Amino acid sequence: xxxxxxxxxxxxxxxxxxxxxxxxxxxxxxxxxxxxxxxxxxxxxxxxxxxxxxxxxxxxxxxxxxxxxxxxxxxxxxxxxxxxxxxxxxxxxxxxxxxxxxxxxxxxxxxxxxxxxxxxxxxxxxxxxxxxxxxxxxxxxxxxxxxxxxxxxxxxxxxxxxxxxxxxxxxxxxxxxxxxxxxxxxxxxxxxxxxxxxxxxxxxxxxxxxxxxxxxxxxxxxxxxxxxxxxxxxxxxxxxxxxxxxxxxxxxxxxxxxxxxxxxxxxxxxxxxxxxxxxxxxxxxxxxxxxxxxxxxxxxxxxxxxxxxxxxxxxxxxxxx
DNA sequence: TCCATTTGACCTGA
DNA sequence: TCAGGTCAAATGGA
Numbered sequence: 001x002x003x004x005x006x007x008x009x010x011x012x013x014x015x016x017x018x019x020x021x022x023x024x025x026x027x028x029x030x031x032x033x034x035x036x037x038x039x040x041x042x043x044x045x046x047x048x049x050x051x052x053x054x055x056x057x058x059x060x061x062x063x064x065x066x067x068x069x070x071x072x073x074x075x076x077x078x079x080x081x082x083x084x085x086x087x088x089x090x091x092x093x094x095x096x097x098x099x100x101x102x103x104x105x106x107x108x109x110x111x112x113x114x115x116x117x118x119x120x121x122x123x124x125x126x127x128x129x130x131x132x133x134x135x136x137x138x139x140x141x142x143x144x145x146x147x148x149x150x151x152x153x154x155x156x157x158x159x160x161x162x163x164x165x166x167x168x169x170x171x172x173x174x175x176x177x178x179x180x181x182x183x184x185x186x187x188x189x190x191x192x193x194x195x196x197x198x199x200x201x202x203x204x205x206x207x208x209x210x211x212x213x214x215x216x217x218x219x220x221x222x223x224x225x226x227x228x229x230x231x232x233x234x235x236x237x238x239x240x241x242x243x244x245x246x247x248x249x250x251x252x253x254x255x256x257x258x259x260x261x262x263x264x265x266x267x268x269x270x271x272x273x274x275x276x277x278x279x280x281x282x283x284x285x286x287x288x289x290x291x292x293x294x295x296x297x298x299x300x301x302x303x304x305x306x307x308x309x310x311x312x313x314x315x316x317x318x319x320x321x
Numbered sequence: 322t323c324c325a326t327t328t329g330a331c332c333t334g335a
Numbered sequence: 336t337c338a339g340g341t342c343a344a345a346t347g348g349a
Contacts, residue, residue, distance in 0.1 A: 125326055127341060140340070144325090156340090324349090331342075 121175060123155060135161045145177035152176065 123141035130137045136159035143151040153175040160166035 124324090126343095128327075129339065129341095132338060138339085142341095154340095322349100325347090327344100327346075329342105329344095331340105333338105333340080335337090335339105 121153070121177075131158065134158060136164075143175060143177055149177040 122144040124144045124146070125139055125141050127140035128137050129140070138156055138158040141155045141157060143153040145151045146153075152173040154172045156170040156172070158168050160168055
């Protein structure tokens with residue numbers, strides 16, 4: 001019925017994302033040779049614009065609805081159950097008064113799936129458990145600064161049964177620590193030696209995800225999408241993307257907010273990308289899965305997403321400064 | 322030597 | 336009693 005409309009939307013999105021990919025490649029070239037900041041800024045501006053248009057195309061169509069129908073058709077059980085089954089809030093532990101967030105991240109494209117990327121905090125694994133009905137064990141992590149600073153933040157990471165390249169992450173508790181894996185507050189942002197690898201990562205992800213888009217009717221590719229927000233790892237600094245403040249945001253960047261979240265704000269948001277509340281997760285999950293291809297590639301998610309707003313600022317201009 | 326990971330045992334709540 | 340979550344000793348790498 002709406003297949004014409006949907007296919008048209010698909011093509012538009014693919015076209016837009018292809019443009020983004022080319023621009024990223026250009027940006028990489030600029031960085032690889034003699035960094036041309038003027039060109040870089042111009043390119044990043046274009047990338048941002050194209051990304052927003054792509055998201056607009058998706059959100060203005062019945063794209064998400066279609067996709068969710070496809071998913072439902074693939075599995076006998078309700079889609080939400082499929083997605084969340086291994087990660088539903090533990091009913092047996094529901095008395096724990098912890099804030100639980102759910103974030104889905106991709107492990108990266110190509111090669112063997114790895115552990116989810118750095119999320120701006122250092123974690124220490126303290127346990128692993130085989131979960132009933134899950135193909136993969138669940139890993140238990142706590143903040144490295146648990147003992148030194150009494151930080152109670154923990155997270156649980158489990159590889160998705162549906163897609164081995166997907167990791168489902170549940171954040172519990174809030175970060176009370178002040179240490180970061182990124183540069184210390186007060187220090188000026190240094191030229192990031194990992195800028196190139198960051199862009200290569202970006203480019204690689206774009207490739208994978210756009211191919212998935214091109215193959216409309218291949219929901220598997222769609223399901224291999226990450227959910228916002230996302231964080232690229234680039235030790236020592238981690239580049240985090242927040243849903244409402246794009247990497248190319250006009251928000252002035254400072255040494256404090258470069259690659260890290262505001263150290264003075266709620267550390268929970270620093271730590272866990274300030275993911276949406278669990279209650280909001282299901283309602284937004286389908287939409288986020290659709291746009292997550294962009295997110296996984298480093299593009300900013302749709303501004304329309306009503307997520308927590310006190311998130312990480314990231315200004316591309318200072319990133320390349 | 323320090324720190325992170327692994328893994329079996331133990332604890333807790335349903 | 337069972338499954339999920341945590342502890343802590345053993346182990347390995349830097």
